[in-house]
Amino acid sequence: MKKIHLKLGVLTLVTAGLIGTVSCSSDDHNYLTKVDIEIPGPEGPEEPSEGAEKATIKVEIVSVEEESVTFKLATTHAEKVHYLIEKKGVEVTVDQVKEQGVVVEDATAEQVAEGLEPEQEYVLYALAINKEDVITFDAKGVSFTTKKALDISLIISDVDATHERVIFTITPTGAVKMRYMVVEKSAMEGREMTAEEVMEEGFSIIKVDGPSTLKPKVTKPNTEYIIYVAGISASDTHLIVQEEVKTKDESEAPVDEELKVMTQMNFVGDEVGHTVAYDLYMSNDQWDVQFVVAAAQADEDILKEGRYIRNASQGLGRPGADEVGKSFQIKNKQTGDLDTDIDYGEIRIAKTSATAYKVEVDMVRKTDVTKRFKAVFEGVPVKGYPRP
Incomplete structure (x- = not known):
């Protein structure tokens, strides 16, 4: 309501439909006074009273994905907060945001809106309402564009560790090449x-058409x-x-099986493509234990020192350079049993003299x-297949 001030003579009486006039002598004085009359103003939200602060709201986009957006809201004096996301170019009114938008339960938390379309321009509109229901609204909104739909997916799962290894499974979709790093x-x-750093400096993952479980040291x-x-x-x-x-403490290190000391070793080299x-x-x-290792730029007749990884x-098949082949045999000659419970590990070959070697096998169980399965040979290896 608005107040207007009218100056009226004290001897002037205003009544509904009737005006009366009273004559006075020349000694009388016409004094003026103010009378407040309230008349209705145009309809619409009232301005906040002196005791009600106007609400403020600010939107910050945190991240944008193919089908979602994460954002933060900064508000003051807000009793209620609503937001609405529409494609760019669609006209949005304050009433639409209030009636059709999402009611924010906790304005201090990061908000996540899902179900968007990839590679699409959107505008996020937000409003804040103070305790007297006065609305603060920015009609321009905040623009963002969702990411292009990817034709590749990588999922890391089953993450675990020992005191010296990390263990994880990678499941790819749409990948033609993969590499990994542990830092x-x-x-x-x-x-x-x-991604470029990992593809340039990381270790190759051979299998790209299904899950792989890796256990790097x-x-x-x-x-x-x-x-x-x-x-x-x-x-x-x-x-x-x-x-x-996080790797485990050394106190949780694996319990090794009894070290198997080998008394004889034969080897046969076969060169294909400089390996x-x-x-x-x-x-x-x-x-009886048999493994295959491969070395680049080596001599068929001389074992090449090095660390070979499985x-x-x-x-399956012929191993690459510095690798231990998947094919192996561990046979208990007394029982005839074959040990097939080998998952990954390494073989280290080192010279101890001009002709003698130390060969260590260290394999982890599936x-x-x-x-572990652990074996060691120390001595002079014999070139050629073992005798029957």
């Missing part, structure tokens, strides 16, 4: 790893690591995903990663 978390403070127990996996699709789209893991594959035959009174995800 100490402390080394990544203040920076972000990129790390250097420190009781330490936080970040697993990075990057992949490239057929359209050259790059993607990187990550998970964190020599060595068949290693080790034996004693109880065991990965859980490695394919059924229990806390247990």
Whole structure:
């Protein structure tokens, strides 16, 4: 309501439909006074009274994905907050936001809106209402564009660790090439790893058409690591995903089985494409053990020193350079039983003199990663297949 002020003579009487006039002598005075009359104003929301602060609201976009957006709201003096997301170019009114929008339960938390379309321009409108139902609304809104739909997906799962290894499964969709890195978390403070870095510096993941379980060795127990996996699709789209893991304490180290000391070793080398594959035959009174390792730029007749790795995800067939082949044999000669419970590990070959070697086998079990198959040969290996 608005107030207007009229000046009226004290001897003038205003009545409904009747005006009366009273004559006065020349000694009388016409005094003026103010009378407040309230008349109705135009309809609409009232301005807040002096005791009610007007609400404020600010929207900050945190991140945008293919089908979702994450944003923050900063408000003051707001009793209620609503938001509405519409495609760019669609006219939106304050009434639509209030009636059709999402009612925010906790304006201090990050908000996530899902169900959007990839590669689409949107505008986010938000309003705040103070305790007297006065609305604050920015009709321009905040614009954003969702990401292009990716033709590649990478999922890291089943993350675990021992005191010296991290263990994880990677499940790709649409990848034509993948690599991974495991980096100490402390080394990544203040920076972000990129897909390009992993694809350039990481280790290859051979299998791209299904899940692979990897168990790479790390250097420190009781330490936080970040697993990075990057992949490239057929359209050259790059993607990187990550998970964190902490290695166990040394007190939780695997319990090794009894070390099997081998008394004889034979080897045979076979060169194909500048890579020599060595068949290693080790034996004693109880065991016959056979593994295959491969070395680049090597001599068929001379064992090449080095560390040869067997990965859980490695394919069958001839191993690549510095690898241990998937095919192996561990036979108990006394019982005739074959040991097939080998998942991953390594073989180390080192010279101890001009002709003598030390060959160490250290393999981790599939059924229990806390247990190992370990064997060692120290002596002069014999070139040629073992005698029948």
